[in-house]
Amino acid sequence: MADRIVVIGAGLAGLAAAAALAERGLPVTVLEARGRLGGRAGSFTDAASGQVLDACQHVSMGCCTNFAHFCRTVGVAHLFQTQPRLYFMTPDHRVSPFAADRLPAPFHLARAFLRAHYLSLIEKSRVAWGLLQLRLTPHDADPPFIDWLQRHRQTSRTIDRFWGVVLTSALNESPDRVGLRYARKVFVDGFMSHPRGFEVSLPNVPLDRLYGQELHSWLEQHAVHVLLNSAVRAIQVRDNRVQGLELRDGAVIEADWYVATVPFSRLLDMLPLDVIDAFPAFAGLRQLETSPITSVHLWYDRPITALPHVVLVDCVGQWMFNRGEVTAGEHYVQVVVSAARRFRGLGHDEFRRRITEELARLFPPAASATLLRARVVTEHAATFSAVPGVDQWRPAQASPIHNLLLAGDWTATGWPATMEGAVRSGYLATEALLARQGKPEQVLRPDLGSPYLYRIAVETAPSL
Numbered sequence: 126m127a128d129r130i131v132v133i134g135a136g137l138a139g140l141a142a143a144a145a146l147a148e149r150g151l152p153v154t155v156l157e158a159r160g161r162l163g164g165r166a167g168s169f170t171d172a173a174s175g176q177v178l179d180a181c182q183h184v185s186m187g188c189c190t191n192f193a194h195f196c197r198t199v200g201v202a203h204l205f206q207t208q209p210r211l212y213f214m215t216p217d218h219r220v221s222p223f224a225a226d227r228l229p230a231p232f233h234l235a236r237a238f239l240r241a242h243y244l245s246l247i248e249k250s251r252v253a254w255g256l257l258q259l260r261l262t263p264h265d266a267d268p269p270f271i272d273w274l275q276r277h278r279q280t281s282r283t284i285d286r287f288w289g290v291v292l293t294s295a296l297n298e299s300p301d302r303v304g305l306r307y308a309r310k311v312f313v314d315g316f317m318s319h320p321r322g323f324e325v326s327l328p329n330v331p332l333d334r335l336y337g338q339e340l341h342s343w344l345e346q347h348a349v350h351v352l353l354n355s356a357v358r359a360i361q362v363r364d365n366r367v368q369g370l371e372l373r374d375g376a377v378i379e380a381d382w383y384v385a386t387v388p389f390s391r392l393l394d395m396l397p398l399d400v401i402d403a404f405p406a407f408a409g410l411r412q413l414e415t416s417p418i419t420s421v422h423l424w425y426d427r428p429i430t431a432l433p434h435v436v437l438v439d440c441v442g443q444w445m446f447n448r449g450e451v452t453a454g455e456h457y458v459q460v461v462v463s464a465a466r467r468f469r470g471l472g473h474d475e476f477r478r479r480i481t482e483e484l485a486r487l488f489p490p491a492a493s494a495t496l497l498r499a500r501v502v503t504e505h506a507a508t509f510s511a512v513p514g515v516d517q518w519r520p521a522q523a524s525p526i527h528n529l530l531l532a533g534d535w536t537a538t539g540w541p542a543t544m545e546g547a548v549r550s551g552y553l554a555t556e557a558l559l560a561r562q563g564k565p566e567q568v569l570r571p572d573l574g575s576p577y578l579y580r581i582a583v584e585t586a587p588s589l
């Protein structure tokens with residue numbers, strides 16, 4: 126009989142691991158604490174309206190090859206829409222569209238960048254020189270990025286209006302807190318390596334459908350046993366092996382292999398203290414820090430803009446997503462405030478006031494529109510912080526305990542905390558499990574390095 130595998134947690138890391146294992150014919154059970162799938166990339170029921178809302182708009186980029194592969198594998202790729210252009214807007218209402226032209230990378234965005242209204246020509250040449258230098262830095266160097274920026278002649282305006290705009294939303298941290306390694310990754314992999322790397326995709330259905338209903342039926346068809354409302358309280362370890370999982374209701378579940386994909390703080394709660402202290406891979410998790418994201422959901426009585434989304438420059442929020450008329454007479458807009466640590470302590474009413482005032486300044490129709498309702502949602506531990514040297518605390522998926530594999534956006538993926546990082550971790554945990562079973566296989570998809578690799582990585586998910 127094939128070994129039994131239990132995946133703990135049904136966020137994207139757990140779902141990716143379950144899908145990859147199930148595709149290989151392995152018997153998988155998924156234990157999820159909540160009553161739904163998707164984890165942080167999920168939805169919740171708004172008590173006031175009874176509507177199912179996405180906790181926060183989730184954006185993926187063309188360079189996210191494993192996430193794209195996962196979506197194709199489980200049959201949800203058609204539920205995303207690629208945005209051919211991004212719109213950058215400043216408080217003076219001016220908008221710069223940002224789209225690639227036919228020049229090869231890294232020049233595909235050069236023309237759009239040269240036309241951007243929010244930097245002067247001298248500032249653009251500073252930024253271009255900085256980008257060139259960034260491309261030349263070794264990819265594993267990780268000093269504080271702010272020092273690097275200052276050493277490379279960036280001014281507070283180029284930091285605020287260029288580097289910070291991109292980094293705050295991509296890494297969910299302000300530029301003064303991130304390390305060079307992940308800053309480099311965002312700019313080089315996302316914007317300079319491939320003409321499609323920067324393309325933004327947005328789901329056109331709620332996350333609950335994407336990673337909930339759609340995934341549920343795919344997992345069912347592939348004989349994955351999903352147990353919702355099944356929180357693991359403790360991982361029982363003896364003689365360097367997991368013996369079983371104690372659930373919150375007292376039940377014990379035993380298997381041959383365990384893939385823990387819960388957030389690192391939860392894993393620290395579940396593992397015995399002596400096991401954590403015995404292994405730096407676990408003890409190091411205490412060093413990881415997290416960063417909050419706040420999303421402000423607003424329903425107006427009329428459209429406030431025709432733009433589908435806006436990247437906000439010099440504003441409180443980083444992105445505005447225009448979700449259109451979701452129910453008759455209700456026009457839904459979401460503003461995402463990343464690295465929201467600086468607003469800690471601000472009440473919801475004050476947060477909403479700042480954002481609605483900002484929207485009224487940016488979009489004149491918002492000033493005269495009636496705000497029908499609003500909801501402010503803060504995820505306090507939204508992502509781990511990509512601070513300088515963070516990778517020394519991110520453990521490999523092959524844990525020091527033989528039959529325990531780790532996954533989660535916080536494990537060592539070489540990526541920041543993103544859906545791509547989560548899916549990568551699930552694929553890497555699958556690789557580690559197969560290797561420990563003596564059946565090594567490559568599961569991870571290649572990066573977006575060349576048009577050929579792009580085709581293999583993204584466009585040829587296995588036919589099931």
Ligand SMILES: Cc1cc2nc3c(=O)[nH]c(=O)nc-3n(C[C@H](O)[C@H](O)[C@H](O)COP(=O)(O)OP(=O)(O)OC[C@H]3O[C@@H](n4cnc5c(N)ncnc54)[C@H](O)[C@@H]3O)c2cc1C
Pocket residue numbers: 133134135136137138139156157158159162163164165166180181182183184185355356357358386387388391418419420504506507508532533534535542543544545546547
């Ligand atoms: C507000 C917000 C906005 C974001 N925006 C983006 C974006 O635009 N683009 C992007 O790429 N990424 C974004 N991210 C990051 C992205 O959501 C995460 O990187 C990714 O979803 C993490 O997946 P995961 O599986 O590693 O962890 P999680 O999603 O946290 O999954 C862990 C799962 O484990 C479950 N669990 C916890 N404890 C237990 C237990 N005791 N027993 C059983 N199960 C348990 C949890 O309920 C959860 O389902 C955003 C995150 C947030 C919070």
